Amino acid sequence: MPSVMLKKNSEGKLIFYVPKKDLEEVAESVEFDTADKWGGEVLLADGSKYYFEPIAPPDFPITLRAKRLDSGEE
């Protein structure tokens, strides 16, 4: 359950940052990203997947807890 710092970059893409692991990656897709719900499975550009409990759309940047689903390759 890493704490993840989420922010939007200048192109409006979601940046996913885990301080402890120096993991800084662009999120490719977010399962739920609508006006009333945000979260679910998040796929990163390096192929790994994380899961966020769906919540009301947060105000980025924000730190949230995520569950690691799939580490991609390795």
Next chain:
Amino acid sequence: MAALTKEETEALIQEVLEIYPEQAKKDRAKHLAVNDPTLEKSNKCITSNRKSQPGVMTIRGCAYAGSKGVVWGPIKDMIHISHGPVGCGQYSRAGRRNYYVGTTGVNTFGTMNFTSDFTEKDIVFGGDKKLAKIITEIEGLFPLHKGISIQSECPIGLIGDDIEAVAKKGNKEIDKPVIPVRCEGFRGVSQSLGHHIANDAIRDWVLGNRDGDESFPTTPYDVAVIGDYNIGGDAWASRTLLEEMGLRVVAQWSGDGTLAEIENTPKVKLNLIHCYRSMNYIARHMEEKYKIPWIEYNFFGPTKIAESLRRIASHFDDTIKEGAERVIKRYEAEYQAVIDKYKPRLEGKRVMLYIGGLRPRHVIGAYEDLGMEVVGTGYEFGHNDDYDRTIKEMGNATLLYDDVTGYEFEEFVKRVQPDLIGSGIKEKYIFQKMGIPFRQMHSWDYSGPYHGYDGFAIFARDMDMTLNNPCWKQVKAPWKTEAGSEDVKIAA
């Protein structure tokens, strides 16, 4: 000597690794790589921020060095107690040359060493009482100080002293911030964790102090310079450029910085990060809590300065954008003259670097402006995100080495035969005795500043002075030198 190809560089790494036992070889192989600028992510080619192998000569520092020496130490109007045995504070005292203005011992304390000087008695019975007494004494002797930070050395964590409780009591007693920092040297793999701990201490104990206090007048052009430690006056050389383009620098973190500046930082509009490694944590925190965006910039060499000034200006309105162009134009003749003077003497020379936080990638642009080429670079304590940023700056098939050992560095140098090496004091005399020109790139070899346009002129002069010094011709006995070595072009 011609540049190495990719295959040759890979062979060189294998050759150097040959001497290690199986286990160590496997580990070290992950830290040495041939650069491939097409890669997006560094974790495909290099591993970093791992524990050093026991038995090798690493050049890293400790968490205390990262916190007291780098982040907290330069805050000039605070007193930083090196809590523990006397050596840690004394041997690092004033060595980093963080310049500041003020009267030392009266209202500024940068070059002084305050320590609790632990002895056997304190280890056995605990040092909390001594610490409380020091806080009282400091208040009596130096009433103009603005606050105290307690920088833990290894024994504090080992014997389990409760410095937080002493700090709280001291804070009530003297009515000034007393900040406990848990930066015991054994924490983490290098000084890098010390930076993080120090950032977290600033976040928890300082940054929120003026929340809700609107008495500080702000302007739309307020910025903070973060991660510039004013080594040899660097932050001053950077600050003048920013002010000239119309920005107001509210805070300098932490070279020539004060506690009040740091407390006022949450009121700025943009955070400018120079040393990403040591202070990105606090910038990310401010982005989240205060919604202050941050950008990285690079003030080494005219190409990167112009790029950075324009990038900074893009976050503001047209007056600042015009200001940036005006500044670049104003210094154009000046830096062009520097390039015209030194480039013919330095062109084509090859440099190997091995430094800390930001310089292994930041100074590449400055060397390139002088026509020099960086053929190898590496970080003492960089993380993956540092290497992500480095890969794009470096040429194809150049060497990357993370936490390089004394042996590996020497072997690489023997083989690559660079014309100049930039690293620290521990490496300096080895390479000078090998007959290779050397500059200390941590302390600018007692010169500086190197940031900004003014700094670039000094940088170029220093590189030329070192590289083309006639003494290097005297290192070899005259009957062993090759006949007809090329002459250096005389400066215009």
